[in-house]
Amino acid sequence: MPDPTPYPSPLEQGEPDKTFLDSNELILNMGPQHPATHGVLRVILKLDGEKVLGAECVIGYLHRGVEKIGENRTYAMFNPYVDRMDYVAAVSNGLGYCETVEKLLAVEAPPRANYIRVILTELNRLASHMLWLGTHALDIGAMTPLFYTFRDREEILKIFEKYCGARLTTHAFRIGGCLYETYDGFERDVKKFVDGVPAKIDEYEELLTSNRIWVERTKNVGKLGAADCKALGVTGPVLRASGVQWDVRKALPYAAYPDFDFEIPVGANGDTYDRYIVRMQEMRQSLRILRQAVEGIPEGPIMAKVPKVIKPPAGEIYHSIEAPKGELGYFIVSDGSTQPYRVRVRPPSFVNLQALDVMVRGQLVADVIAVIGTLDIVLGEVDR
Amino acid sequence: MPEETKSSPPPSAGQPKVPAREPVAGAPPSAAAEKSPAGATSEKPAGAAKPAGPLAEPWTSPLVAKLKARYGSGVCEAASDRGQAYLVLDRSITHEILGILCEEEEFDYCVDITAVHYPKREKPFDLVWILYSFPRNERLRVKTMIAEQESFPSSTSLWSGTNWLEREVYDMFGIRFDGHPDLRRILLPEDWRGHPLRKDYGIIEQDQEWVEAHLGIESGQ
Numbered sequence: 001m002p003d004p005t006p007y008p009s010p011l012e013q014g015e016p017d018k019t020f021l022d023s024n025e026l027i028l029n030m031g032p033q034h035p036a037t038h039g040v041l042r043v044i045l046k047l048d049g050e051k052v053l054g055a056e057c058v059i060g061y062l063h064r065g066v067e068k069i070g071e072n073r074t075y076a077m078f079n080p081y082v083d084r085m086d087y088v089a090a091v092s093n094g095l096g097y098c099e100t101v102e103k104l105l106a107v108e109a110p111p112r113a114n115y116i117r118v119i120l121t122e123l124n125r126l127a128s129h130m131l132w133l134g135t136h137a138l139d140i141g142a143m144t145p146l147f148y149t150f151r152d153r154e155e156i157l158k159i160f161e162k163y164c165g166a167r168l169t170t171h172a173f174r175i176g177g178c179l180y181e182t183y184d185g186f187e188r189d190v191k192k193f194v195d196g197v198p199a200k201i202d203e204y205e206e207l208l209t210s211n212r213i214w215v216e217r218t219k220n221v222g223k224l225g226a227a228d229c230k231a232l233g234v235t236g237p238v239l240r241a242s243g244v245q246w247d248v249r250k251a252l253p254y255a256a257y258p259d260f261d262f263e264i265p266v267g268a269n270g271d272t273y274d275r276y277i278v279r280m281q282e283m284r285q286s287l288r289i290l291r292q293a294v295e296g297i298p299e300g301p302i303m304a305k306v307p308k309v310i311k312p313p314a315g316e317i318y319h320s321i322e323a324p325k326g327e328l329g330y331f332i333v334s335d336g337s338t339q340p341y342r343v344r345v346r347p348p349s350f351v352n353l354q355a356l357d358v359m360v361r362g363q364l365v366a367d368v369i370a371v372i373g374t375l376d377i378v379l380g381e382v383d384r
Numbered sequence: 385m386p387e388e389t390k391s392s393p394p395p396s397a398g399q400p401k402v403p404a405r406e407p408v409a410g411a412p413p414s415a416a417a418e419k420s421p422a423g424a425t426s427e428k429p430a431g432a433a434k435p436a437g438p439l440a441e442p443w444t445s446p447l448v449a450k451l452k453a454r455y456g457s458g459v460c461e462a463a464s465d466r467g468q469a470y471l472v473l474d475r476s477i478t479h480e481i482l483g484i485l486c487e488e489e490e491f492d493y494c495v496d497i498t499a500v501h502y503p504k505r506e507k508p509f510d511l512v513w514i515l516y517s518f519p520r521n522e523r524l525r526v527k528t529m530i531a532e533q534e535s536f537p538s539s540t541s542l543w544s545g546t547n548w549l550e551r552e553v554y555d556m557f558g559i560r561f562d563g564h565p566d567l568r569r570i571l572l573p574e575d576w577r578g579h580p581l582r583k584d585y586g587i588i589e590q591d592q593e594w595v596e597a598h599l600g601i602e603s604g605q
Contacts, residue, residue, distance in 0.1 A: 060571035065587075067556075068580055072587045103466060230492050230518065233545030244518070251521055315440065315465050318514050318525060320495070331514065333500050342581075346496040346514070354548045383571060 024048060028365070032061050036139045036369045039379030043356070045368065052360045052368060057353060062383035070343030075101050075310040076175060078343065083169040085345065086381040088131050090169050091124035091160075092323040098173045099254055100319040100330040102304075104312040105175070113177035113302045114256035119190060119293045120163070120172055121255075121321075122286045126197070127156040128324035128376075129279050129286075133204060136276075136373035140217050145204055152200050155193050162189070176306035187294050194290045201283055208276070218272040222359040222371035225270055232358070233351045236326025238375060241278045242270035248322035255321075259296065260289045272374040279376075311338050325349050325376055345384060349377040440465040447489060451481060470525035475507075478528040479537040482513065486542040491515040491524060494543035497550060499557045501583045507531045509559060513539070535560040538567075556581035573598070 026047040032040040040061035046053040066085060070078045082097045083090035095117055102109060109117070134149035157167040162183055164172045172178065208214045224234065226242040239246060247264045249257045265281035267274030314336040320329030326348030333342040352375050359371045443464040448471070452459050461472035473481055485491040495514040502508050507529040515524045530536055538561035539546045550561045551570040558579040561567055568574060577591045595601065 060569075060573070063571045065580060068585075068587055106466065231544045233494055233543065233549075246518060252523070316468075316470070316525070317466060318468060318496075318523070327495065329496060329514070331496065331498060331512065342498075342500045344496065344498040350548065350552075351545060354545060 025053065030368070032058075037372060037379075038135065038377060041353075041372070041377070041379055041382070043368065043372075045360075045365065047365060050364050050366075052363050052365055055357045055360045055368065057356060059350075059353070059379070060383050062379050064384065066384040067343050067345060070340055072339065074338045075312070075340060078340070079173075079175065080169070080171045082345070083171055084380060085347065085384055086128075086323065086325065086328070086349065086378045087168055088378055089124050089128040089324045091120045091172050092128075092321060092328060094171060094173045095121050095255065096319070096321040096323065096328045096330055098175050099321065100317055100332055101175045101310065101312065103319050104315065104317045104332055104334055105306065105310065107176055107304050107306055109177040109255075109304055110301045111256065111298045112300045113173075113304075115293050115297045116178050116182060116302065117173060118256045118260070119290060119297075120160070120170075122289050122293070123156045123159060123190070123193075125286050125324045126283055127153045129283050130156075132279065132324075132373075132376045133276075136370075136376075137208065137214075139369045139373045140214070142208065142211070142214060145207055148200065148203060148207075152197065155196075159186075159189050159193065162186070174303070175310060177301070177303035179303070181302055187297065190290060190294050194287050194294070197287055198284065201280060205280060209280075215273065217367075217370055218276060218374075220269070221272040221363060221367045222374055223269065223271045224355055224359050228355070228358060229270070232355050234326070234355050236322070236324070236348055236352065236376075237275055237278045237282060238326070238352055238355070240264065241267035241275040243268055248320055248327055252320070254319070256293070257289075260292045262288050272370050275374045309338055311336065320346065323348055325378070325381070326352055347381045347384060349375075349379075349381040350384075353377050353382055443469050445469075451484075455481070468523070468525065470527060472527045472529075475528050475530055475534075475536070478511075478526065479539070482526065482539055483542060485515060485524070485526070486539075489517070490519045491517045491522075492543075493518060494539065494546050494549070495523070497539070497546055497553055499553050499559055499581075501557060501581065503583045505529070507534075509534075509557060511536060511553070511559065530559065535562050537562050538564040540564055555579070558582070 028045040028047055029042070030045055031037040031042040037043065042058040042061070044056040044058065046055070064084075066081055069081055073081070079094065079097060082093040085093050130149040130153040134146035137145040160170050160172070161167050163186065164170050164180055224238065224242055226244050229239045229242045229244060235246075243266055245264050245266045248254070250264055262285045265278050265285065267278045312334040314334055316331070316333045318329060318331045320327045327346065328348050329346030331342075331344040331346065332340050335341040356371060356375065360368050363371070440463040443462045448459070448462040451471070452462075455477050458474040458477040459471065460474060463470060493516040495516050498512050500510040500512065502510065509530045511528050511530055513526040515526065516522070517524075536559065538550055540550065540563070547565065548570060550564055551567060553559050554561065554567055555569040555571055556579055569576065572580070573594065576594055578585055578589070580589075592603070595603065
């Protein structure tokens with residue numbers, strides 16, 4: 001076996017020793033095995049004492065070539081793979097993919113399927129935000145919210161399990177609608193859950209919103225202005241916390257979202273605290289959508305007429321949805337065969353993570369943890 | 385196990401596999417649709433009911449008129465496919481038009497940059513920009529064709545968020561972006577050889593030498 005050559009690091013280029021001596025700069029390697037990087041993210045931090053001068057992300061540790069796999073599977077076979085990108089919001093991934101292929105086929109899912117889709121994706125948004133809150137708070141040093149959020153997230157996963165048999169990588173939807181009809185008592189379960197959550201969100205807020213340590217650790221930390229957000233392509237709660245009232249569900253509605261009455265919470269300062277507040281309010285808005293959806297769920301078929309062998313006419317399509325992390329888009333090129341000619345995933349986590357460098361500059365090294373947490377990234381989606 | 389994985393020959397480093405299916409550039413989509421790689425079973429009445437002809441229709445708007453008046457035949461195609469507008473531009477003017485779209489036409493959010501590889505075409509790569517305008521609430525796709533080994537001006541000066549997106553296109557397709565501040569591989573290791581999303585790169589192909597040297601195993605499969 002040949003001698004393993006050292007992995008070339010970008011920081012080895014140039015003259016590191018000279019930099020050290022000249023300006024007291026310190027290079028600190030964080031991750032990839034670090035509990036606060038939420039997976040396998042490696043960040044190379046350039047420090048001056050405790051002050052961060054820059055952060056460079058090294059990603060790709062979880063790269064599985066999802067897009068290449070897509071080109072080598074049929075349209076239906078690729079469907080479960082997309083669940084493995086953002087594995088804490090698998091339902092959203094599946095919704096985006098199924099809707100994109102439906103657009104390519106010029107097929108529309110029936111209204112009942114769209115309602116089921118909205119219910120499950122909104123439940124998933126809650127689950128994703130709960131997981132985010134628990135881990136983000138844990139990173140900053142508040143351990144209790146983690147136990148609370150995991151307790152409540154469990155209820156959502158139980159509903160998923162009862163609906164389709166899986167808790168995380170659900171593969172809940174099919175191209176053209178849903179495979180499974182709702183189980184007996186589905187509406188009751190969702191209603192019971194929705195009625196119980198507001199008190200639980202109050203509980204989280206009681207722990208954090210006016211907690212002095214929490215406020216000190218998050219206010220004015222990792223600020224990102226609206227102009228920067230747009231230039232960087234940042235979407236989701238991070239964009240909204242900077243005061244831009246933009247949500248794909250409202251701007252370019254899909255599924256059954258036009259039927260529901262809900263608001264898009266926005267922040268003002270674009271700091272970590274505002275992003276926290278925006279996500280908490282988003283959870284309450286999701287509950288509003290859920291309540292309307294469960295009450296208004298129409299009867300009817302759950303599957304549109306889709307050929308057994310899916311062969312969309314040649315062409316290209318881009319479609320996106322509002323995933324818990326931001327705009328999740330799929331760009332599919334069809335050559336008229338049974339397999340996509342090209343599948344491109346526009347991952348919100350990947351694009352949002354790019355803002356890390358801008359957000360941590362001038363902050364303290366401890367704030368890097370808070371900023372990584374507030375970006376709400378999932379490395380499975382960043383690396384695909 | 386999926387059919388296509390079984391049938392694909394084991395990849396060998398020096399011999400790129402040429403894929404069987406590939407739409408011919410410029411040919412009507414119906415010609416591509418008539419191919420049935422799945423075999424005889426795909427001939428079903430449901431398939432015949434689908435529209436076989438091209439779905440794209442010409443797209444007219446003040447923006448297209450403005451660009452056509454300024455650049456004439458450089459705007460190769462302005463069409464709308466399944467309700468989605470797109471522009472196909474000549475390579476020489478694409479960067480300039482992207483600048484106009486960003487600065488004058490309020491397309492202030494570059495959603496995505498990606499590429500598509502058509503190895504049999506004279507200019508084998510499609511570069512695709514997906515743009516969105518917050519004030520207009522409009523999405524637009526811009527495409528251009530570029531040749532093998534040809535580079536393209538970077539858009540990082542227009543939208544700073546395109547930095548990583550261009551790095552990913554470089555990583556996966558080997559398309560270089562001139563003026564990019566930091567054009568390195570992003571998902572694959574820096575000393576990896578080959579660009580996996582090219583069509584001549586097999587699904588289970590890998591940089592054997594890299595795997596042996598860095599992982600100490602004979603194969604990653």
